[in-house]
Amino acid sequence: MSQAPGKLERRARALLRAYPAEYRHGRAEEIIGTLLEAAPPGRSFPAAREAWSLIAGGRHARADRNRRPSVSANLRLALLLGVSVYVSFSTAAPWIWAISYPRDGWRLLLDMNPLALAAALAPWLGSRAATAALAVPAGVVAAYGDLTGIRNTVEIITLAEFLIVMAALVALSGGPVRLPRSWLWLPCAFPVAVAAGRLLSAGRVPTPSLVAGMVLGTLSLLAVVVVCWLVTDARPAFALCIAALLEAVGTILVDLGFDNPLVPGERGFFLSQLEFFLWVFAIVLPVWLPAAWLLLRRRKTLGPHPFPEP
Amino acid sequence: MREPTYFVLASLLRGPLHGYAIIKRAEQLSDGRVRLATGTLYTVLDRLAADGHVRLVSEETVGGRVRRSYGLTGGGAAALRAEAVRMAEAARVVTSSEVRTVAGLPGRKPRTA
Numbered sequence: 385m386s387q388a389p390g391k392l393e394r395r396a397r398a399l400l401r402a403y404p405a406e407y408r409h410g411r412a413e414e415i416i417g418t419l420l421e422a423a424p425p426g427r428s429f430p431a432a433r434e435a436w437s438l439i440a441g442g443r444h445a446r447a448d449r450n451r452r453p454s455v456s457a458n459l460r461l462a463l464l465l466g467v468s469v470y471v472s473f474s475t476a477a478p479w480i481w482a483i484s485y486p487r488d489g490w491r492l493l494l495d496m497n498p499l500a501l502a503a504a505l506a507p508w509l510g511s512r513a514a515t516a517a518l519a520v521p522a523g524v525v526a527a528y529g530d531l532t533g534i535r536n537t538v539e540i541i542t543l544a545e546f547l548i549v550m551a552a553l554v555a556l557s558g559g560p561v562r563l564p565r566s567w568l569w570l571p572c573a574f575p576v577a578v579a580a581g582r583l584l585s586a587g588r589v590p591t592p593s594l595v596a597g598m599v600l601g602t603l604s605l606l607a608v609v610v611v612c613w614l615v616t617d618a619r620p621a622f623a624l625c626i627a628a629l630l631e632a633v634g635t636i637l638v639d640l641g642f643d644n645p646l647v648p649g650e651r652g653f654f655l656s657q658l659e660f661f662l663w664v665f666a667i668v669l670p671v672w673l674p675a676a677w678l679l680l681r682r683r684k685t686l687g688p689h690p691f692p693e694p
Numbered sequence: 695m696r697e698p699t700y701f702v703l704a705s706l707l708r709g710p711l712h713g714y715a716i717i718k719r720a721e722q723l724s725d726g727r728v729r730l731a732t733g734t735l736y737t738v739l740d741r742l743a744a745d746g747h748v749r750l751v752s753e754e755t756v757g758g759r760v761r762r763s764y765g766l767t768g769g770g771a772a773a774l775r776a777e778a779v780r781m782a783e784a785a786r787v788v789t790s791s792e793v794r795t796v797a798g799l800p801g802r803k804p805r806t807a
Contacts, residue, residue, distance in 0.1 A: 415713075421714040422714055
């Protein structure tokens with residue numbers, strides 16, 4: 385009959401949560417056994433150096449696990465997450481408009497395109513067919529919504545960009561290495577922020593600035609989290625940079641369809657767009673470059689997992 | 695090769711050992727200088743196993759917990775010997791030469807009470 389775990393064991397088990405679940409499954413009992421043997425009698429807390437070594441060991445184990453797939457597989461996962469976050473963000477933006485001006489009716493519903501949000505989350509099902517089953521109707525809905533009321537180049541550009549992004553989502557889905565479930569909250573964050581903005585307005589029509597503030601706050605939170613995440617996983621940071629660049633390119637492409645405010649009647653690329661793009665690059669590059677370096681670097685000796693799970 | 699890695703390999707020279715025995719043996723071999731924390735030990739063992747320098751030899755259950763013993767592979771023994779030779783050569787550079795100190799250069803003043 386097994387004895388109830390003591391205080392030291394319970395606390396050591398809590399520290400072991402620094403390790404990935406599959407590693408704990410195979411090694412936790414062995415590590416706990418060694419730690420209890422090494423601890424002096426009567427100890428109820430792991431020594432500071434023991435605690436730190438478990439946290440650092442967990443970080444190593446997580447980083448090793450995340451580098452284990454091939455570089456191309458990791459690059460595919462990072463791009464897929466980036467596209468998913470971008471789709472989620474770009475569908476959350478019309479929601480801000482829709483919940484602020486609900487009278488605009490069915491056209492806004494088409495712009496919101498909940499199918500696109502579902503398609504952005506579909507890659508977690510692990511099947512390209514499942515993603516296609518949601519992305520294709522999302523594309524059809526967007527095309528119908530835009531083509532029935534198309535007025536200018538902006539809408540054509542937006543539609544083309546949306547269809548390309550949906551195609552990318554399908555093309556990158558599937559494959560032998562699945563998206564980690566721990567990433568799922570990243571594309572969910574924007575719609576949740578918009579919904580939270582709606583709830584915070586307590587029945588009144590929320591101002592666009594309130595909901596936009598929620599989305600910007602979420603964006604800042606995501607940026608901080610993925611930068612901290614670099615210590616074990618470079619892929620989310622790489623993905624968020626891809627999403628930011630897609631958003632910047634999308635904004636510039638759409639702006640191209642508008643009249644130049646300085647020269648009425650003239651359309652085309654003007655200096656403020658270049659400045660905007662450079663600003664985005666200046667913010668994104670300090671995260672993107674180290675993330676790309678970490679993503680492409682792979683320990684040469686990293687073979688299969690040394691201790692297969694029992 | 696880092697010092698903990700070196701002493702983990704050195705502790706396995708006389709045969710396979712389990713985790714706690716490796717910690718004790720490494721401490722003994724290093725005259726108490728290398729006191730491996732549990733997390734460090736398993737990180738080192740994982741790296742060494744991935745490099746093919748150590749191998750899981752046996753597994754038993756003691757007090758309801760799995761206890762694994764690790765042994766040195768041929769590659770691990772060769773890497774340890776190469777590191778020992780490198781360190782011995784580096785030590786010889788210092789120990790085999792005559793020491794000539796320079797007098798008169800300004801140094802730190804000894805502390806006075």
